[in-house]
Amino acid sequence: MALITIKNLGVTLGAPLFSQLDLAISPGDRIGIVAANGRGKSTLLKCIAGTLDATAGDISRSRGLRIGYVEQTVPPGLSEIPFHDALGHALPDEQAETEAWRIDVALDSLDVPPALRQLPIGRLSGGWQRLALLARVFVTDPDALLLDEPTNHLDLEKILRLETWLASLPREMPVLIASHDRAFLDATTNRTLFLRAEQSRMFSLPYSLARKALDEIDASEERRYQKDMKTAQQLRRQAAKLNNIGINSGSDLLTVKTKQIRQRAERLEDAARPAFQERSSGAIRLAHRGTHAKVLITLDNTTVETPQGGLLFRTGKQWICQGDRIVLLGRNGAGKSQLVNLIRTAIAEPEKSAAAIKATPSLALGYSDQTLAQLAENETPLATIIRRFEVGDQRARSLLAGAGFGIELQARPVGVLSGGQKSRLAMLVLRLTNPNFYLLDEPTNHLDIEGQEALESELTAQQTSCLLVSHDRSFVRAVGNRFWLIENRRLLEVDDPEAFFSSASER
Ligand SMILES: Nc1ncnc2c1ncn2[C@@H]1O[C@H](COP(=O)(O)OP(=O)(O)OP(=O)(O)O)[C@@H](O)[C@H]1O
Ligand SMILES: [Mg+2]
Incomplete structure (x- = not known):
């Protein structure tokens, strides 16, 4: 018997996102939801969770069903609250005392280190923030789970841990997962919904097999x-x-x-209906300004510390040269983002930098932060481009259109854009900065598969120089030509990332 029944569901937000969607969610279903950026995956999950009203159709839930919904981004107001307390707040008032044991069970089942349990959510790494959202939902003892891009910001070790955690849930608990991570979908789902504006397609197969079946039907x-x-x-x-x-x-x-x-x-x-044609969510392009300098950055045995001043590692003497595409590898908490921050400060605000890092004066930095904090939520995409760059209104509009922002999207506040649309806007900002060195922290988060591949080919085809942190195995393999591994408080140059990848899966 279905626990959730979706009939004839449709949502129009500016454009029709999906329509006439029928879906029965039954015990044991592990459903992957797949579509390009901005096509309505998060919107569908919100409808099922009951936080958004659909434009048409019905959703019925079996009586008393508790739905746990893990959003794509950290909801505002949560950053100041310590990890442990955030879980307590998630419990209904009448359960806060009697069911407090659930908090420790949730923290233990996700192997949350004791030191992190009292830290405010905003001070946790991106990966732990995602797991905190998951734990917050888990303490409410849901009967069904909705996960919106759960692997974003997670490092490989945590992705594998999440896979194991999902496998250990009661078999009958239905789980819906919106994701662009193909390997993760294959490992965790048994059905796949390809969400489309007119005729969505459902298969009782995990992603890769479902994709094949879909391609055959389309052909x-x-x-x-x-x-x-x-x-x-x-x-x-x-x-x-x-x-x-x-x-x-x-x-x-x-x-x-x-x-x-x-x-x-x-x-x-x-x-006669023409077969479905996947519309692109816009082009991702990067610029690359030349420089005569051969060595772009010198690390002179830089000391990398935690924000509290504890030693994480020392870099030794290292050079980043033109054409280097260096991937920074290391376990969670090894200090990858700390090093990225030190380098960023040394380039962008050298007067504030105490670190032993030297950047060549002709260096033009393109920096993308993991949380896309560089975008203002209440500004429109059009205003974002016009305020930062000396391009006229017309040029800004045509650049935005090329990046997938039609007239209507150009005028919406950034805050209501989908995760992938925000990432795509951040990529356009990067391009217009016209850098000769890119510093990228988890650049593929939120990007759909087409977007990830476009970014890969821009970085490699343009002979860019970059230092990047990424948990995405296929992206790292495609882009990196040097690999730095942080291990035992040292930074080592390794030939390829494979040993690191396999050690992550053994932990
Ligand atoms: N409150 C809102 N007001 C107007 N438009 C909105 C609102 N929320 C979402 N949208 C638009 O609806 C569309 C679908 O958004 P949604 O977040 O569901 O996409 P998604 O498939 O989850 O994309 P992604 O892969 O990037 O996460 C986007 O074009 C988005 O800009
Ligand atoms: Mg989404």
Whole structure:
């Protein structure tokens, strides 16, 4: 019996996101929700969670069903609250005392180190913030889970831990997961919904197999469409011929026949639907300003510390040269983001930097922060571009359109954009900064698969220089040409990331 039944559901937010969606969610379902950026995955989850009203259709939930919903981003107001207390606040008042044991169970089941339990959510790493949101929902003892891009910000070790955690949940508990992480979907789901504006498709298969089945259906629909259109054309030619003969011979019979053939052609043309064409969510392009300097950055045995001043590691003497695309590898908490911050400060605000880091004077930095804090939530994309760059209104509009922001999206506040749309805006800002060195912290978070591949090819094709942190195995393999591993309080150069990847899966 279905626990949640979705009938004829549709949402229009500016444009129709999805329509006539039917879905029965039953015990044991682990459903992946897949679509490009901005197509309505988060919107659908909000409808199911009951925090957003659909434009059309119904959702019925079985009586008393508790739905746990983990949002794509940290909700405002949570940053100041310590991890442990945030879980307590999630419990309903009447359970706060009697059910407090749930908090420790949730913290233990996610292996949260004791030192982190009293830290405010805002001071946790991006990965722990995501797990904190998950734990907050878990303490409420839900009967069904909705997870919106749960692997964003998680490092590889945590992704694997999350996979194990999901596998350990009661088998009957349905879980819906919106994600762009193919490997994660394959490991955690048994059904896949491809969300589409007109005809969404559901398969009782995990992602990769479902994708194959979908591609076959799309291809066979395209063949049928082409065949029907060809038949209709033939009928029309036949009708034209008969019409001529009919006129010349004055035969009523032929005129009637002509009409019938034309009607058949019309019926075929009306019924024929072209196969689904994936619309791109916009182009991702990067600029690359040249420089004559060969060495861009020198690390002179820099000391990297925690914000509290504890030693994390020392870099030794290191050089970042033009054309280097360095991936920083290391366990969570090893100090990757700390080093990125030190380098950023040394370049952007050298007067404030105490670290032994030297950047060449011609260095133009392109920096993207993991939380996209560089974007103002209440500003529109158009205002964001016009305020920062000396481009006129027209040029700003056409740049935005190229990046996937139609007229309507250009005028919405950044705060209501989908996660991927924000990332795409951040990429356009990066491009217009025209840097010669990129410092990127988890740049593929929120980007759909097409966007991830576009970023990969821009970074490699343009011979950019960059230092990046990423948990995405295929992205790291495609982009990196040097690898720095932080281990045992030292920074080591390694040939490739494979040993690190396999050690993460063993932990
Ligand atoms: N409150 C809102 N007002 C207007 N438009 C909105 C609002 N919330 C979302 N949208 C728009 O609805 C569309 C779908 O957004 P949604 O967040 O559901 O996408 P998504 O598929 O989850 O994308 P992503 O992969 O980037 O997370 C986007 O174009 C977004 O800008
Ligand atoms: Mg989303």
